[in-house]
Amino acid sequence: MTRESRRYAEREVSQHRSAAAGDPDLDLESSGTVPPRDPQAFRIDLERLRFSSYFARLSDVTQVVPRSGVGPVMHNRLTHSLKVSAVARVIASQLAGHATRHAEFARGERSEDDAVGAIVTRLGGCDTIVVQAAAHAHDLGHPPFGHLGERVLDRVARERLGLAEGFEGNAQTFRIVTQLDTLGRDFPGLNLTAAVRAATLKYPWTRAEWIGTSLDEISVTERPRGVGDDVVGGAEKFSAYALDAPEMAEALAAFPNIGRGVQTVECAVMDLADDIAYAVHDLDDFTRAGVLQQAAVSGEFRAWLDGAAEFAEMSLPDPATRWLAPGCALELLWRRLRLKDGWIADRDAFAAAVQRVSDEIGDALLAVPYDGGIESERAVSGFTRRWIEHLRTSIVVEAHPHVRSGHVRLNQQAWHEVMVLKFVHAHFVLERPELGQPQRGRARIVAGLALGFEEWLDDPADAVRAPRRLVEWIDEATEATFELRRDRPELLSGDVSDAGLVRQGRTRAILDYVSSFSDQQAITTYRALSGGDH
Numbered sequence: 001m002t003r004e005s006r007r008y009a010e011r012e013v014s015q016h017r018s019a020a021a022g023d024p025d026l027d028l029e030s031s032g033t034v035p036p037r038d039p040q041a042f043r044i045d046l047e048r049l050r051f052s053s054y055f056a057r058l059s060d061v062t063q064v065v066p067r068s069g070v071g072p073v074m075h076n077r078l079t080h081s082l083k084v085s086a087v088a089r090v091i092a093s094q095l096a097g098h099a100t101r102h103a104e105f106a107r108g109e110r111s112e113d114d115a116v117g118a119i120v121t122r123l124g125g126c127d128t129i130v131v132q133a134a135a136h137a138h139d140l141g142h143p144p145f146g147h148l149g150e151r152v153l154d155r156v157a158r159e160r161l162g163l164a165e166g167f168e169g170n171a172q173t174f175r176i177v178t179q180l181d182t183l184g185r186d187f188p189g190l191n192l193t194a195a196v197r198a199a200t201l202k203y204p205w206t207r208a209e210w211i212g213t214s215l216d217e218i219s220v221t222e223r224p225r226g227v228g229d230d231v232v233g234g235a236e237k238f239s240a241y242a243l244d245a246p247e248m249a250e251a252l253a254a255f256p257n258i259g260r261g262v263q264t265v266e267c268a269v270m271d272l273a274d275d276i277a278y279a280v281h282d283l284d285d286f287t288r289a290g291v292l293q294q295a296a297v298s299g300e301f302r303a304w305l306d307g308a309a310e311f312a313e314m315s316l317p318d319p320a321t322r323w324l325a326p327g328c329a330l331e332l333l334w335r336r337l338r339l340k341d342g343w344i345a346d347r348d349a350f351a352a353a354v355q356r357v358s359d360e361i362g363d364a365l366l367a368v369p370y371d372g373g374i375e376s377e378r379a380v381s382g383f384t385r386r387w388i389e390h391l392r393t394s395i396v397v398e399a400h401p402h403v404r405s406g407h408v409r410l411n412q413q414a415w416h417e418v419m420v421l422k423f424v425h426a427h428f429v430l431e432r433p434e435l436g437q438p439q440r441g442r443a444r445i446v447a448g449l450a451l452g453f454e455e456w457l458d459d460p461a462d463a464v465r466a467p468r469r470l471v472e473w474i475d476e477a478t479e480a481t482f483e484l485r486r487d488r489p490e491l492l493s494g495d496v497s498d499a500g501l502v503r504q505g506r507t508r509a510i511l512d513y514v515s516s517f518s519d520q521q522a523i524t525t526y527r528a529l530s531g532g533d534h
Helices: 039-050 053-060 077-106 115-122 128-137 146-160 169-180 194-199 242-252 265-288 294-306 308-313 328-340 347-365 374-392 412-430 433-457 468-487 498-515 519-529
Strands: 395-397 408-410
Touching: 039 128, 039 194, 053 077, 053 519, 077 115, 077 128, 077 265, 077 374, 077 395, 115 395, 128 194, 128 265, 146 433, 146 498, 169 194, 169 242, 169 498, 194 242, 194 265, 242 468, 265 347, 265 374, 265 408, 265 412, 294 308, 294 328, 294 347, 294 412, 308 328, 328 347, 328 412, 347 374, 347 412, 374 412, 408 412, 433 498, 433 519, 468 498
Parallel strands: none
Antiparallel strands: 395 408
């Protein structure tokens, strides 16, 4: 399988491609005229994602905090995805330059090889359009209200709807681009190239692959990032459901030099860009909205820096309690990093990261409250620009990465800095008590939708009037589940009796349907379904 291979042969390559771009009847799989690396194939993928209704929907899906929570300036999943794409393109361009220099050496046009370019080339290359396409796609699977909705759908599916595999946003993304979205053709999905499909697989395994693997066999520090430690339930994060596992294997087959359970180079770039955008760009929102307060941020950072030696000697708190004194939350962050990522975690590097973030956020960015004026805007924009430039030039490429890392990662110091920046999000935004009440309300909406559609389908007198798309997806998912039991039974989990498979197929379709809503669609549909309009 080549990187440009599409799962289905197609006569219409793109409804937006001009005649000058090539023959619109070209079969990209079978035509001998397609060169080994056809950038046009990747541009078509990017175009298809941009014109997808699932992509447009992201403009009304929560990024971190809904707009209504702190004002009109918040990022949504669409603007976040565009910024991830921009950061990913810059990083990919750097790596593509290395690969070009290696190619020149291989042709005898340069006297010295480029070691980074040699690694990138051997692993399958790094195309700027592929990483942009993957960045556009990476959040398609987020349900209404983002990660909150993701957790709720997973819990409801596993605990109440008989689907042991549950719900996961990354796996939903892969399901959308390979199965649910449509080009109006006679095959499912967007028919993307193998390179782009593989580049969306941040966690290239299924949930069930990690069921039964005890911590005695593989400790937390030796498990891939995202797997977690649930021996009974399986992986915490994963990129394909059992139904879509064969498709995942097919996409990854185009990269024979990528190890099992490891991201492709282009996927690693997208994942890294996602981390950078989340850690830096979202701070724009919180600063402009006045969510971040200098006293709280500076107090936490200064307390840890001033008492780092004393914190290091403290006993761990009771797991059921929280350290509330300033500095304690940063100490707990450090201990979590040391526990899970001892391969890179270093206390001196962590201290330097805390100092840098403290200087640039607590003592600079927040020193003067944001008032909407030119100077305030320059301060915020300057902060973002400096950090993006710093992080994108702190890249390491490894031929044999640690199991909790990838072929493309940040260097040790920059890694600690991103961990501390993300801590600012978690501690000073997501953990704010005033968010608890509205989040509980949104969780009730998401759970109510999934259970409400289940109840509707169980009503023999009214099931015939259920939404047409939901009914069609139930038929397709159920048929696919039975086919999987016939062909690949080892991929299934939970109740695999006939009745169990019927329930699994129906639940998967309900999750597909509910997760396709935007925030506002979820609110409106829940209100109608529960009689709230009356």
